[in-house]
Amino acid sequence: MTAVDLPDLRRELLFTALRGVEGSSSLAFTIFQEIAVGIVEGRLPPGHEVNSAELARRFSTSRTPVREALLLLERESLVIVPPRRRPYVSPVDMTQVREIYEIRASLYALVSELLVARASDAEIFGLRRWQGLLSADASAGDVDAYFWHNVGFRNAEVGLAKNGELQRRLSSLGLQMHRFRHLSLSLPGRLLHSVADHERLVNAYADRDAGLAAAVSRSLVMRGYRAIERAGGV
Amino acid sequence: MTAVDLPDLRRELLFTALRGVEGSSSLAFTIFQEIAVGIVEGRLPPGHEVNSAELARRFSTSRTPVREALLLLERESLVIVPPRRRPYVSPVDMTQVREIYEIRASLYALVSELLVARASDAEIFGLRRWQGLLSADASAGDVDAYFWHNVGFRNAEVGLAKNGELQRRLSSLGLQMHRFRHLSLSLPGRLLHSVADHERLVNAYADRDAGLAAAVSRSLVMRGYRAIERAGGV
DNA sequence: CTCTCCCGAAGTGTCGACACCTTGCGATCC
DNA sequence: GGATCGCAAGGTGTCGACACTTCGGGAGAG
Numbered sequence: 001m002t003a004v005d006l007p008d009l010r011r012e013l014l015f016t017a018l019r020g021v022e023g024s025s026s027l028a029f030t031i032f033q034e035i036a037v038g039i040v041e042g043r044l045p046p047g048h049e050v051n052s053a054e055l056a057r058r059f060s061t062s063r064t065p066v067r068e069a070l071l072l073l074e075r076e077s078l079v080i081v082p083p084r085r086r087p088y089v090s091p092v093d094m095t096q097v098r099e100i101y102e103i104r105a106s107l108y109a110l111v112s113e114l115l116v117a118r119a120s121d122a123e124i125f126g127l128r129r130w131q132g133l134l135s136a137d138a139s140a141g142d143v144d145a146y147f148w149h150n151v152g153f154r155n156a157e158v159g160l161a162k163n164g165e166l167q168r169r170l171s172s173l174g175l176q177m178h179r180f181r182h183l184s185l186s187l188p189g190r191l192l193h194s195v196a197d198h199e200r201l202v203n204a205y206a207d208r209d210a211g212l213a214a215a216v217s218r219s220l221v222m223r224g225y226r227a228i229e230r231a232g233g234v
Numbered sequence: 235m236t237a238v239d240l241p242d243l244r245r246e247l248l249f250t251a252l253r254g255v256e257g258s259s260s261l262a263f264t265i266f267q268e269i270a271v272g273i274v275e276g277r278l279p280p281g282h283e284v285n286s287a288e289l290a291r292r293f294s295t296s297r298t299p300v301r302e303a304l305l306l307l308e309r310e311s312l313v314i315v316p317p318r319r320r321p322y323v324s325p326v327d328m329t330q331v332r333e334i335y336e337i338r339a340s341l342y343a344l345v346s347e348l349l350v351a352r353a354s355d356a357e358i359f360g361l362r363r364w365q366g367l368l369s370a371d372a373s374a375g376d377v378d379a380y381f382w383h384n385v386g387f388r389n390a391e392v393g394l395a396k397n398g399e400l401q402r403r404l405s406s407l408g409l410q411m412h413r414f415r416h417l418s419l420s421l422p423g424r425l426l427h428s429v430a431d432h433e434r435l436v437n438a439y440a441d442r443d444a445g446l447a448a449a450v451s452r453s454l455v456m457r458g459y460r461a462i463e464r465a466g467g468v
Numbered sequence: 469c470t471c472t473c474c475c476g477a478a479g480t481g482t483c484g485a486c487a488c489c490t491t492g493c494g495a496t497c498c
Numbered sequence: 499g500g501a502t503c504g505c506a507a508g509g510t511g512t513c514g515a516c517a518c519t520t521c522g523g524g525a526g527a528g
Contacts, residue, residue, distance in 0.1 A: 026317060027481080053509060062483045063510090064298070068305060075309045077399075083260060084489060084510060099399040102344065110340040165311075165333040169403070261511080287479055296513045297480090318480060318519060 011037060013151050014175060028068035031059055035069065039078045039089055040178040046091040050079060076175050092179055094229075101225035104173050105218045107166065108154075112213035114161035116205060123160050124205045130156055131198050138191040146191055147181060153198070183228045190227050197223065245271060247385050248409060262302035265293055269303065273312045273323055274412040280325040284313060310409050326413055328463075335459035338407050339452045341400065342388075346447035348395035350439060357394050358439045364390055365432050372425040380425055381415060387432070417462045424461050431457065 015033060035055070038044040052070060056063040070087050073079035081087040115124075130153035137146035151174070158167050197220045204213035249267060269289070272278040286304060290297045304321050307313035315321040349358075364387035371380035385408070392401050431454045438447035 051509065064482055067511090068302070071302060071305050086490090086509065096399065099397045102348065102397060103341070103400055103403065106340050106344040107337070110336065114336065163333045163336060165330065166337055169337065285479060298512055301481090320479065320520090 010148060013148065013155060014040070014178065015171075027061060028065040028072065031055070031061075031066055031069035032072040034059075035073060036076065036078055036175065039073075040175060042179070042182075044089050046089050048089045049086050050089060051086040076172055078175070078179075097180055097228060098225065100173060100176055101221060104170070104177065105221040105225075107170055107173070108157075108221050109214040109218040110166065111158050111161040111163075111170070112201070112205075112217040113210045114163055114166075115157060116208050116210040116213055118162045119160040119205070121206075124202070127153065127156060127160075127202050127205065131202050134198055135195045138195045141191075143191070146194075150194075180228060183231050190223075193223060194220070244382060247382065247389060248274070248412065249405075261295060261299040262306065265289070265295075265300055265303035266306040268293075269307060270310065270312055270409065273307075274409060276413070276416075278323050280323050282323045283320050284323060285320040310406055312409070312413075331414055331462060332459065334407060334410055335455060338404070338411065339455040339459075341404055341407070342391075342455050343448040343452040344400065345392050345395040345397075345404070346435070346439075346451040347444045348397055348400075349391060350442050350444040350447055352396045353394040353439070355440075358436070361387065361390060361394075361436050361439065365436050368432055369429045372429045375425075377425070380428075384428075414462060417465050424457075427457060428454070 011033070014037075035044065035050065044050065050070065050073075052063045052066045055066045055069075059066065070079055070081055074081045074087075077090055079087050080090045130149060133149040134146060134153060137143075137149055154170075154174075158170055161167075197216055201213060201216045201220065204216055245267070248271075269278065269284060278284065284304065284307075286297045286300045289300045289303075293300065304313060304315055308315045308321075311324055313321050314324045364383060367383040368380060368387065371377075371383055388404075388408075392404055395401075431450055435447060435450045435454065438450055
């Protein structure tokens with residue numbers, strides 16, 4: 001029995017690399033996760049107030065662990081904690097989206113380079129499995145499944161790059177990016193383009209062509225950005 | 235009267251982009267800075283215990299702000315806070331150094347690309363001032379001055395890339411990297427190589443050659459890494 | 469002499485309390 | 499009626515206290 005339900009799996013995918021950094025207390029981390037999911041899934045909209053007193057009441061704890069959770073959220077740029085003022089969900093503007101995509105494009109290009117240098121043939125072959133899932137989802141037009149399998153594919157790539165610091169940083173960016181994911185998937189033709197890119201990417205890995213892999217990786221990310229732009233921004 | 239003394243200026247250079255993220259309380263941020271400087275300057279060696287109780291006594295505060303400071307330190311990967319155990323200064327091994335340099339090389343390449351696209355001619359010209367300081371320091375053999383002017387040069391570059399997220403992330407990496415800076419400057423010939431690279435870099439900026447600038451930037455960072463490697467690692 | 473177990477010292481995570489600050493609303497003044 | 503001031507409500511930052519956990523050393527068994 002695979003008793004793990006889908007939401008759990010998804011949360012796992014989002015928080016994997018952040019787990020180790022879990023700021024001592026587990027209560028704080030639980031609260032952190034709870035609020036983080038609320039924010040990235042849009043239930044807590046930008047600007048929404050998240051004050052420690054109310055949260056403490058809601059989670060039936062004292063304000064101490066809540067404050068620590070808020071610090072963790074601030075670290076992920078999901079919440080802004082102005083001194084002596086009430087914390088609120090950080091706004092997302094198009095500038096920030098662009099900035100994040102620029103960084104992600106660069107870092108995923110790095111992932112591809114490192115992967116070519118360090119992954120075994122067997123490991124690279126393992127990526128084909130994800131690729132298969134992706135093209136199946138695209139054919140079926142299942143945007144949601146596609147998204148999550150894409151996250152899985154990327155996590156697998158990052159793992160094969162064998163750079164723990166990079167993994168942590170990309171995970172942090174991924175959480176941020178999750179906030180506007182719905183925007184980047186809206187356009188109909190996009191999935192098929194994306195599938196073709198993944199194909200080219202894995203082929204480049206198999207050929208050990210670092211330069212090509214990096215270029216494809218970068219363009220794959222930037223394609224996502226342009227999709228958002230074309231959709232009219234945030 | 236420019237009443238700011240050098241240590242203050244240096245601290246300023248290190249923490250600039252982290253200021254905004256200062257986890258609500260100012261007391262916590264002060265403690266954070268104090269300990270961070272101790273760590274990056276080597277006074278608090280890797281493995282050294284930094285428990286909240288003792289720090290609270292030393293700073294004559296309660297443990298609450300100290301705990302928050304420790305969370306900030308953990309965010310910068312300067313301290314490890316295991317659950318229910320005493321926090322300690324994070325160790326630095328050669329693997330981590332390599333990982334960080336790989337990321338930095340990528341991100342500085344990005345900085346160079348963005349700078350070419352976004353900085354004005356006047357702004358690029360401003361970089362020559364730093365370059366002048368650098369070559370003067372190199373001729374004088376003043377390794378320490380060279381290091382700090384180099385930090386200044388890089389901060390200026392990052393500013394011109396006009397990507398706030400990137401700035402914050404590089405600032406965080408810079409703090410980390412400061413821990414092993416002494417290693418990368420030990421070799422005698424290095425400064426002159428470095429000066430030549432800076433020259434090529436600024437010229438590439440002036441020529442608006444994004445590809446070349448990115449390549450030089452990347453190799454500049456990796457040269458630093460190879461210097462550490464050659465010096466025998468950590 | 470070594471290994472084990474137990475205990476106490478000291479740390480951690482969490483709590484409720486307190487002073488101070490911010491903010492919005494209503495009374496006050498023109 | 500509209501602007502200004504002041505006050506109460508409810509937040510924030512910090513504190514000291516408490517139960518629980520970890521760790522190290524010393525008593526005791528083999």
